[in-house]
Amino acid sequence: MTISSKTWRCLLIIGDLLALILFVLVGQADHGTVNQGNPFGGILQASWEFALLWLLAGWLLDAFPRFEDWAARILLIRALVTWLVAAPLSLLLRSLVLARLNIPTLFLAATLGFGILFLWAWRLLLILLWRRIAKR
DSSP: OOOOHHHHHHHHHHHHHHHHHHHHHHHHHHHTOOOSSOHHHHHHHHHHHHHHHHHHHHHHTTSSOOGGGOOHHHHHHHHHHHHHHHHHHHHHHHHHHTTOSOOOHHHHHHHHHHHHHHHHHHHHHHHHHHHHHHHO
16 A cells, blocks of 8 residues: 555644644543533634644644655654644633633643643554555
């Protein structure tokens, strides 16, 4: 089975976005803030800042490299660097949108720590899939 370079890159980006949405969903469930009337809309409303700034920072910091440049270390390190930029900016944008004056330090720390775990878990799964297909 041959998968094109563009397809791998699209899988990477879509998977990253889904990992961020899952991160927000788990956070909302843990804090009891899931919108019961419209859970899907509530998740999108709570995650658009992360998605937007992840895509922007990822583009600027090359978190979505050409398939030819893929290596596990590169994909994981670039995800970390990008998340260290995108997550605080996302929280800042969210606080501005919600007219909140501060971002609790523990919330920032949890966002940084757990968010990267979701992104790394997805990227590790993709790396395993990539390597398995490459062996064929």
